[in-house]
Amino acid sequence: DTAVSQTPKYLVTQMGNDKSIKCEQNLGHDTMYWYKQDSKKFLKIMFSYNNKELIINETVPNRFSPKSPDKAHLNLHINSLELGDSAVYFCASSHFYRRQGRTEAFFGQGTRLTVV
Amino acid sequence: GIQVEQSPPDLILQEGANSTLRCNFSDSVNNLQWFHQNPWGQLINLFYIPSGTKQNGRLSATTVATERYSLLYISSSQTTDSGVYFCAVIDTGRRALTFGSGTRLQVQP
Numbered sequence A: 001d002t003a004v005s006q007t008p009k010y011l012v013t014q015m016g017n018d019k020s021i022k023c024e025q026n027l028g029h030d031t032m033y034w035y036k037q038d039s040k041k042f043l044k045i046m047f048s049y050n051n052k053e054l055i056i057n058e059t060v061p062n063r064f065s066p067k068s069p070d071k072a073h074l075n076l077h078i079n080s081l082e083l084g085d086s087a088v089y090f091c092a093s094s095h096f097y098r099r100q101g102r103t104e105a106f107f108g109q110g111t112r113l114t115v116v
Numbered sequence B: 001g002i003q004v005e006q007s008p009p010d011l012i013l014q015e016g017a018n019s020t021l022r023c024n025f026s027d028s029v030n031n032l033q034w035f036h037q038n039p040w041g042q043l044i045n046l047f048y049i050p051s052g053t054k055q056n057g058r059l060s061a062t063t064v065a066t067e068r069y070s071l072l073y074i075s076s077s078q079t080t081d082s083g084v085y086f087c088a089v090i091d092t093g094r095r096a097l098t099f100g101s102g103t104r105l106q107v108q109p
Helices: none
Strands: A004-007 A010-013 A019-025 A031-037 A043-050 A053-057 A064-070 A073-078 A087-097 A102-107 A111-115 B004-007 B010-014 B019-025 B029-037 B043-048 B052-056 B059-064 B069-074 B083-091 B103-108
Touching: A004 A087, A010 A019, A019 A031, A019 A087, A019 A111, A031 A073, A031 A102, A043 A064, A043 A073, A073 A087, A102 B029, A102 B043, B004 B083, B010 B019, B019 B029, B019 B083, B019 B103, B029 B069, B043 B052, B043 B059, B069 B083
Parallel strands: A010 A111, B010 B103
Antiparallel strands: A004 A019, A019 A073, A031 A043, A031 A087, A043 A053, A064 A073, A087 A102, A087 A111, B004 B019, B019 B069, B029 B043, B029 B083, B052 B059, B059 B069, B083 B103
């Protein structure tokens, strides 16, 4: 009954490889996100999708490409991995309840990516 | 974009002590959340609190939106409270959380 789940939890790969991280939410939310947490624990937004439409695309190398096949899934593909891509990547989801003016976000357990 | 500042950056407590963590933000917000990142890296939702006061067990939070700050109170701290506490806000123009840099809490037995 996990609300936001992402796989894999750990990913170790060599420089130059292409990898994907998958994310699924079963909360019925309309917005999904990818965040990157660096070695100093700082969390920064990378992408946001609302109803499968890209609405936030921060300054991220174009080697990173999000894909949202439906509202419940948001995957992250990374091409030509570099050492500096090593980080923890978090998926999250939220829903804007217009009547209450409320948006609360929930996070997956994170994927620790290590590029060697 | 909106700026979120948390203080103190680091905090060491003895078990049983109380503490207050602060979050200041630079603009109007329509969402504020507190998270605990445990030593295993999970981000746990503590409070959704754009204004007012909420309590959950030993933890409570207060947000004064007009003065642009929020406080997280931890009473009778336990070693399991250790980890990083994040404040995050959504400003009125965006639909994504902007995080503060966190307060790293270590509770010693």
